[in-house]
Amino acid sequence: MPVESSELIQQLRQASRQMVRELGFMQATLAATDYPPSAVHALLEIGQGHAVTGGDLVTLLGLEKSSVSRLVRKLVEAGEISEQADARDARSKRLQLSAQGRRTLAGIERFAQAQVAAALGHLSADQQRRASTGIADYARALRAARLGEVPEAPEGWSIARGYRPGVIGRIAEMHARYYADLAGFGQPFESLVARDMAELMGRLHNPRNEVWVALRGERIVGSIAIDGEGEGDEAILRCFILDAAARGQGLGRRLLVEALAFCDQWGFAATLLWTFKGLDAARALYEEQGFVLVQEQVGEQWGAAVTEQCFVRARRAERDTIR
Incomplete structure (x- = not known):
């Protein structure tokens, strides 16, 4: 701006x-x-x-x-x-x-x-x-x-941190609509997202857990969350999604940068995320921020058979050593 x-x-x-x-x-x-x-x-x-x-x-x-x-x-x-x-x-x-x-x-x-x-x-x-x-x-x-980080969200859009009323339902809705069109996921997937988000929101009292949302005015149009209670001092990146109207604004990168800065501040051993093959734009964004593909497997946990992928981003000190 x-x-x-x-x-x-x-x-x-x-x-x-x-x-x-x-x-x-x-x-x-x-x-x-x-x-x-x-x-x-x-x-x-x-x-x-x-x-x-x-x-x-x-x-x-x-x-x-x-x-x-x-x-x-x-x-x-x-x-x-x-x-x-x-x-x-x-x-x-x-x-x-x-x-x-x-x-x-x-x-x-x-x-x-x-x-x-x-x-x-x-x-x-x-x-x-x-x-x-x-x-x-x-x-x-x-x-x-x-x-040298990505600038703040463009005018009219904003990024907010923490729970707000309606966030669980809105995140489930955005996931359900996007993945129904993309991969044919249905009710089991939407229920899974809603259940997982409700469980994570109940643990936000732990400062190692956090959620961010992208807003258009007061309407939630994107989200990302960090579950900092993973095994082995790992953080899990979850519920990264943008509404169709919010894409192309740089908000996805802004959300990801915010979440990963949080992970760096806490010094987690690593940050990992699960997704599935074919989401090329998202994969490019992950790799831009230091994630590396470490595992692939066929799974049906999301309601349809897909090639699940696990990406891992090492602790900052380890990334600096590699560079």
């Missing part, structure tokens, strides 16, 4: 500078700790499970590998975190908070909660909602620009 005006850019720059100052990032330490902002953010990401390796911190914090290595070493020496050998990858070390680190994180959380709550007290309920949505959208856009 083109930028509306240079005035808008100036307004956002001014607001960004003011936020940096008001949040305390110009100080040598942050959040009532003895640590600089980079260390505070590292503790937050490790404690919340978003960063389990130094490589995760490189991506999340936007720092050089050498800077992250020094940062991790200082936090280890300070007794805030520990490094554990990764049983699946001898070249990688998993990061976790120590008891001291958990106490430090609790103090950071208390400070930040109070700081944000005090600021929100100066806004109306509507202003609070708009501030939350606007800041989140802008932060995602900044990250996407830094990492």
